[in-house]
Amino acid sequence: MKDGYLDFANSPMGAKLVNALGLPKPMPLERYQQGQPVIQGTVLVGGGDKPQLLEALASVFKSIGAQTLAHARLPQWVAVANKAGLTTGRWGHDGQPGEKVKALVFDATGLDDSTQSDALYWFFHETVRSLLPCGRVIVLGRPPELCASPRKATIQRALEGLVRSLGKELKKGVNAQLVYVAEGAEAHIESTLRFLLSPKSAYVSAQVIRVGVGTGAVVAPADWSLPLAGKKVLVTGASRGIGAAIAAVMARDGAEVICLDVPQAQAPLDEVAKQLGGQAIALDIGAADAPQKLVDAAQAQGGWDVVVHNAGITRDKTIANMKESLWQLVVNVNLSTQERINEALVASGALRPGGRIVCVSSISGIAGNMGQTNYAVSKAGVIGMVQSSAPVFSEKGITINAVAPGFIETQMTAAIPFAIREAGRRMNSMNQGGQPEDVAEAIAWFASPASSAITGNVVRVCGQSLLGA
Numbered sequence: 001m002k003d004g005y006l007d008f009a010n011s012p013m014g015a016k017l018v019n020a021l022g023l024p025k026p027m028p029l030e031r032y033q034q035g036q037p038v039i040q041g042t043v044l045v046g047g048g049d050k051p052q053l054l055e056a057l058a059s060v061f062k063s064i065g066a067q068t069l070a071h072a073r074l075p076q077w078v079a080v081a082n083k084a085g086l087t088t089g090r091w092g093h094d095g096q097p098g099e100k101v102k103a104l105v106f107d108a109t110g111l112d113d114s115t116q117s118d119a120l121y122w123f124f125h126e127t128v129r130s131l132l133p134c135g136r137v138i139v140l141g142r143p144p145e146l147c148a149s150p151r152k153a154t155i156q157r158a159l160e161g162l163v164r165s166l167g168k169e170l171k172k173g174v175n176a177q178l179v180y181v182a183e184g185a186e187a188h189i190e191s192t193l194r195f196l197l198s199p200k201s202a203y204v205s206a207q208v209i210r211v212g213v214g215t216g217a218v219v220a221p222a223d224w225s226l227p228l229a230g231k232k233v234l235v236t237g238a239s240r241g242i243g244a245a246i247a248a249v250m251a252r253d254g255a256e257v258i259c260l261d262v263p264q265a266q267a268p269l270d271e272v273a274k275q276l277g278g279q280a281i282a283l284d285i286g287a288a289d290a291p292q293k294l295v296d297a298a299q300a301q302g303g304w305d306v307v308v309h310n311a312g313i314t315r316d317k318t319i320a321n322m323k324e325s326l327w328q329l330v331v332n333v334n335l336s337t338q339e340r341i342n343e344a345l346v347a348s349g350a351l352r353p354g355g356r357i358v359c360v361s362s363i364s365g366i367a368g369n370m371g372q373t374n375y376a377v378s379k380a381g382v383i384g385m386v387q388s389s390a391p392v393f394s395e396k397g398i399t400i401n402a403v404a405p406g407f408i409e410t411q412m413t414a415a416i417p418f419a420i421r422e423a424g425r426r427m428n429s430m431n432q433g434g435q436p437e438d439v440a441e442a443i444a445w446f447a448s449p450a451s452s453a454i455t456g457n458v459v460r461v462c463g464q465s466l467l468g469a
């Protein structure tokens with residue numbers, strides 16, 4: 001659905017009025033266009049004390065062809081970057097800021113103690129005014145739960161407060177993320193940095209992402225613009241909305257898509273599948289025999305590589321007014337059925353070793369929502385399923401992650417009454433709703449063969465919604 005206020009606030013007359021009244025001013029977000037480079041603009045690199053990821057960062061920037069600059073407090077970046085074959089220089093001179101940059105990347109892995117936090121202050125204090133619109137902030141740290149000393153764990157945990165506040169302060173479509181990289185996972189950061197630096201992460205902000213030591217060897221796709229080439233990807237609920245966008249992004253990334261929806265949606269489902277050169281399966285995933293039917297379908301095709309559990313329903317009522325059938329229906333379709341399908345596909349090998357499972361949760365499952373006890377149970381349960389299954393599935397090299405969308409412009413949200421819809425759209429750091437493609441891009445990052453070290457993560461695609469923050 002079109003966001004009329006966003007257009008108005010960015011028109012010459014509307015902008016004046018919005019400024020005069022102090023109203024929120026949403027920035028039209030840059031979104032990825034096929035074929036464009038990962039990042040258009042320079043990356044300014046900083047770090048505290050003895051940063052441990054500089055070589056790994058230089059290797060990624062070289063791979064994506066990014067221009068970098070060294071902050072005055074990280075002069076060693078110039079030597080590291082030059083060694084990796086990057087052209088680089090120093091940012092600013094004589095205490096004056098340098099050129100405008102598209103991204104700020106700070107390696108905080110060397111911070112061992114809270115007394116060293118001023119390294120964060122100086123870097124961001126001196127540089128944030130030099131960020132271009134729709135810029136990116138990425139802070140890299142070590143997972144606090146794996147730190148050897150309480151003091152190190154403390155300063156590493158403190159990074160969350162910085163990133164969440166920057167996400168709220170920076171405006172103009174800039175987002176900020178924290179990436180915890182486990183020791184030994186340095187070679188696995190590329191798929192995540194590519195996603196976060198690019199416009200693919202337009203509506204993802206203030207997220208904490210964990211890159212672990214991996215479920216398999218580091219895989220770099222032969223062609224980063226077609227990371228899913230040769231992969232078979234099942235997308236449920238693919239006849240419309242977010243599911244249709246997921247199928248389209250997967251096909252763009254080279255996948256052969258298998259689009260699934262209920263038999264009643266056969267016509268639009270066939271249309272989506274036809275447009276993407278994929279196949280259609282008309283099936284109610286809530287049916288008792290659905291897992292076996294999917295195993296049979298996958299095995300007939302030699303196995304699938306990625307399963308995206310996007311199909312979901314709402315049946316809203318306060319719990320006092322809700323019939324048991326509505327509770328059962330929602331929890332079954334949104335949660336129990338996914339557990340059964342995952343178990344069947346993994347146990348039978350129909351989801352190939354090295355496979356990917358990506359689930360769609362919701363911020364309702366994080367924050368709760370009036371009239372959505374059934375839905376929130378199902379979506380919080382999806383988070384529980386992801387976190388508890390990750391170590392089990394990793395034995396087969398299979399990852400499982402979830403996205404938790406906030407307010408996304410679809411038929412579902414177009415049906416919300418005007419006042420509630422407007423509140424949902426504006427109550428986030430981007431002051432606007434997200435697009436189905438924003439959810440799809442996050443799912444494609446999880447689905448990539450290069451994301452083998454990312455499992456058990458839940459990433460919100462919500463523009464840093466105030467709900468559940």
Ligand code: NAD
Pocket residue numbers: 236237238239240241242243260261262265283284285286310311312313333360361362363404405406407408409410411412413
């Ligand atoms: P939608 O209603 O437009 O699409 C959902 C699709 O799932 C439909 O095509 C539907 O036919 C299909 N489906 C439902 N039950 C099914 C079943 N039993 N078997 C097979 N297919 C079934 O919804 P959407 O807005 O595109 O949402 C997609 C997912 O994102 C859902 O899981 C939803 O809960 C989640 N989500 C959406 C938003 C949002 O703002 N739109 C926010 C948070 C989470």
